[in-house]
Amino acid sequence: MKLYDYLPSGNSYKVRLLLSYLKISYEWENLDIIKGETQTDAFKAKNPSGQIPLLELTGGRRIAESNAILFFLAEGTPYWPRNAYDQAKCLQWMFFEQYKHEPNVAVARFVHHYAMEQRENELPALHKKGYAALDVMEAHLADNLWFVGSGPTIADIALYAYTHVAGEGGFEMTRYPNIMAWCDRVSDHPKHIRITDTPAAS
Incomplete structure (x- = not known):
């Protein structure tokens, strides 16, 4: 999987932190939101809202919104409750x-x-x-x-x-x-x- 990210972003940090906890390897691409790198046509084709983080899965499926990504990654792990x-x-x-x-x-x-x-x-x-x-x-x-x-x-x-x-x-x-x-x-x-x-x- 690949994470589109901006290093100072807390929303992106959530995802990096959980990926580290779960020992999941991934490709990382840092996009500078201050320079408008998430507002390009190429990135908006991946996430129309023009925001990071964005998690790209094998086969081209993508998940945006930091807490939605957390849920996807955490299901079936100790970080998502059972009941x-x-x-x-x-x-x-x-x-x-x-x-x-x-x-x-x-x-x-x-x-x-x-x-x-x-x-x-x-x-x-x-x-x-x-x-x-x-x-x-x-x-x-x-x-x-x-x-x-x-x-x-x-x-x-x-x-x-x-x-x-x-x-x-x-x-x-x-x-x-x-x-x-x-x-x-x-x-x-x-x-x-x-x-x-x-x-x-x-």
Whole structure:
């Protein structure tokens, strides 16, 4: 399989992280979204939305959207729960990540990295909503080591991707001891890779 990726992207990092956990080898192509490399006709023929990550399977089948890719890769592994209730809870947290967490935590990080002059005025609203999402996570982790069940699932991978770099978006993470301890648990995985690691280096 082949992963179309952008190294700094948390959404792409989710997929790289799970592929590493599962010890799956793959071809890797880095596309610079800042330079518009996902907006070419050639790439849009593969993914009309012009976004990464995109996973291309043998035979030319393709899957877009990071959490859909996580589900595809995780089914039948320890990272996807076996019973229906835990599966639904896993999806609940993944929907939360894409609807409440990523649009604020990830976008604040993007503004800090690439668009401070143009979009700095957006940060107060992004921080308010981002902190609200982090508060929900902190409260859950007060009584749970993981988001679902007794071990890491793709819910943890989905939430970890942008949470562990939330400080790069101006979020003060020292106020969240439960989240910080959870991040340490995630990074303790023997096949853990950093968001800055290319697949060749990992």
